[in-house]
Amino acid sequence: MDLPGPIHDFLLVFLGSGLILGSLGVVLLTNPIYSAFSLGLVLVCISLFYILSNSHFVAATQLLIYVGAINVLILFAVMFMNGSEYYKDLNLWTVGDGITSLVCTSILISQMTTILDTS
């Protein structure tokens, strides 16, 4: 999109921070309904990001299908499941969680070095 430089950069930083916080909310929030709404925030931020990338058709498709159909379906499934036993899920940080976080951090670091090396 042909915006002035600082407005474009400010919108990118805004949407990027929304994406980062929203994705952390999807994974780390204990209540599954909060997690589903955080996924909705992530999908809307991605759709606005597509508008900034001059892909208006994909942005409309993303908004219609992901937010309008898939997110609503996920909310239906979350409310359909018996929600009472999922609130009591304690935040026990198991050994598997630690190993997976190490593996995912190493995946992220290897991807970042590959991206920054390939110019």
Add this chain to the structure above:
Amino acid sequence: MILEHVLVLSAYLFSIGIYGLITSRNMVRALMCLELILNAVNINFVTFSDFFDSRQLKGDIFSIFVIAIAAAEAAIGLAIVSSPQNSG
């Protein structure tokens, strides 16, 4: 907009999606993290299409395919999750 920043953002979404997919005890949360992974891939496609392919938009067209397939498998996955056999 610098290309590397957007690709790093998509890599971050991908790794958060993989972490959530492996460590989630709730099946619906695993499907939500699978949607995160597919959206990270879509961001990559659309960004490359914006930067390098403004005439033919091949990345945009493929991301439409990915959105359609993600919708289909989300529907089937949620039907399996909420079936009577799986404590639904």
